[in-house]
Amino acid sequence: MTAVTKWALGVAVLVVAVLVAVLTTRGGAKNAPAATGDLSAARAAAALQACPPAASGPAVGQLSGIQADCLGDGSRVDFGKVLAGTPTLVNVWASWCVPCRTELPVLQRYAAEPGAVRVVGVQTASPAADGLGLLHSLGVHLPSVYDGNDQAGPIRTALKVPSLPASYVVTADGLVHFISNPRTFDSTDQVRAAVKDYS
Numbered sequence: 001m002t003a004v005t006k007w008a009l010g011v012a013v014l015v016v017a018v019l020v021a022v023l024t025t026r027g028g029a030k031n032a033p034a035a036t037g038d039l040s041a042a043r044a045a046a047a048l049q050a051c052p053p054a055a056s057g058p059a060v061g062q063l064s065g066i067q068a069d070c071l072g073d074g075s076r077v078d079f080g081k082v083l084a085g086t087p088t089l090v091n092v093w094a095s096w097c098v099p100c101r102t103e104l105p106v107l108q109r110y111a112a113e114p115g116a117v118r119v120v121g122v123q124t125a126s127p128a129a130d131g132l133g134l135l136h137s138l139g140v141h142l143p144s145v146y147d148g149n150d151q152a153g154p155i156r157t158a159l160k161v162p163s164l165p166a167s168y169v170v171t172a173d174g175l176v177h178f179i180s181n182p183r184t185f186d187s188t189d190q191v192r193a194a195v196k197d198y199s
Contacts, residue, residue, distance in 0.1 A: 032068035032155060033148040035128030039074065042132035048072030049143040052118065054081035060174045062158045068145040071123060071132060079145055079155060083170045087117040089195060090168045092147075092156060094123065095130035097164040099184045101138065108140045110191040117169075117195055122147050124156045125164070169198040 051070035059065065059080030066079045083090070091107055093100035104121070111119040121144035123131040128146050135141070147153030159168060159176065167179040177198040185191050 030066045030154050032066065032146060032153055035069045035071065035074060035146040037129055039128060039132060042129050042136070043072060043074070046072070046132040046136040046141070048135065048141050051075065051077050051143045051145060052082050052086070052120065054078055055084035055086070057085045058174065059084050060170055060176060062176065063155065066154050066158060068147060068155060069128075071128060071144040071146050077145060082120070082145075084174060085172055087172050087195075087199060088170045089117055089119045089191070090122060090159075090170055091119065092122045092124055092159065092161050092164060092166045094164050095126040095134045100165045101134065103165050103185050104135070104140045104142075105138050106185045106188060106191065108138075108142055110188040111142060113188060113192075116192075117199075120144065122155050124148065124153045124161075125151050167194070169195055171199055
């Protein structure tokens with residue numbers, strides 16, 4: 001082999017290795033970006049409930065292995081494990097979303113009712129500081145995770161969120177049901193009926 005052939009072969013191997021690394025990272029990118037900046041004051045003001053602890057059972061299929069920051073304290077959680085084993089209403093929202101501002105307080109009231117399933121929020125496509133500020137101003141203290149500041153956060157992508165807000169019922173056995181009727185909640189009665197219908 002000539003020196004040029006060895007050099008060309010070496011470059012080709014390097015290019016293939018880089019492509020494999022990039023494609024593997026893209027295909028398995030399951031970590032939501034961290035909520036950055038000094039959020040201590042915003043977190044204290046929002047006073048969110050702690051994210052539920054990870055369950056010991058199997059994680060919820062399409063959310064398995066997705067790591068995200070808990071908005072309340074910044075701890076990193078495996079979102080699929082957080083949802084495992086307990087019926088949960090998951091609500092995906094953004095700080096700029098007008099219907100989300102109406103729906104979030106309804107979900108807070110529902111979560112406080114006897115017999116309500118657990119409610120967990122997912123902030124997406126907006127800065128964490130803006131989300132914490134919104135929750136504080138609305139008096140919403142639901143446990144929430146941060147899915148990043150772009151339109152393609154890993155949780156939003158895994159759930160195939162069509163538009164915001166979007167809600168899902170995750171059953172105790174890990175099935176995920178998109179709530180299509182109603183698309184936005186105006187009352188706790190609607191939330192209760194949807195949870196019953198989709199459970």
